[in-house]
Amino acid sequence: MLVKSLLGEFEFEAENTRKLLQAIPDSALNFKPSDKSWTTGQLASHIAEVYNWYQPTLHQDVFDMSTYKYDKGDISKASNIVAKFEENVKAARKALESATDESMSKNWKMTMGSDEPVFPEMPRAQVVRGFLFNHLYHHRGEMVIYLRSTGNKPPGIYGPTFEESQR
Incomplete structure (x- = not known):
């Protein structure tokens, strides 16, 4: 029952993540809100990469991040990041x-x-909620700010956006 419940949330939230990543235009990929921040492309790549952590989190008792091979792929186009997300989300679902x-x-x-x-x-179960799910939601919130900061419209994730509600 627990896995079934987590899978339901996973599916719902993967669709929200997909909508958010699909809203990123190529023109925003190099935006950085501060010197210490990632670019939009780097943040989007990280969001897609979190799904790559499901297998070691769910099927290994220890996840040694020092041996993990981060594969951000080609982040020069938003469509490449979405493609990497789709690849990773499929493996995460499995x-x-x-x-x-x-x-x-x-x-x-x-x-x-x-x-x-x-x-x-x-x-x-606590790791899935915190390290995988909540971690991802945190970065999605950052991405909404990045999109707004570059004059782009974020999609509604849990209902209409502020901009949509003002129409």
């Missing part, structure tokens, strides 16, 4: 569909080249 409710209660940890966890070890 990883989630093959998870079990029993596996969700097992502890999981992330490391960075040693046995020491990056953050406290916790049940996999």
Whole structure:
């Protein structure tokens, strides 16, 4: 039942993520709100990449980020980022569909080249909610700001946008 519930949220939110990534024009890809920020293209690539973390999160007890190979792909065009998202979301769906409710209660940890966890070890279900789902929602919120800052319109994710409601 737990995996089925997570899968329902996954499907709903993947569609929202898709709409957001599809709203990014190529002209906004190099925008950076500050020197310390990612460009729009880098942020969009990261959003697409989070879906690549499902398999190791759901099917490994330890995820060593020091050995992880980040594959941002070609971020020179927004359509390339959307294509990478589609590839990653398909693999994420498969990883989630093959998870079990029993596996969700097992502890999981992330490391960075040693046995020491990056953050406290916790049940996999908590990791899915925090590390995968909520992490993604946080970055989507940033992307809405990036789109507005470049004069572009974000799509409505949980109903009409402010701009749509003012019509």
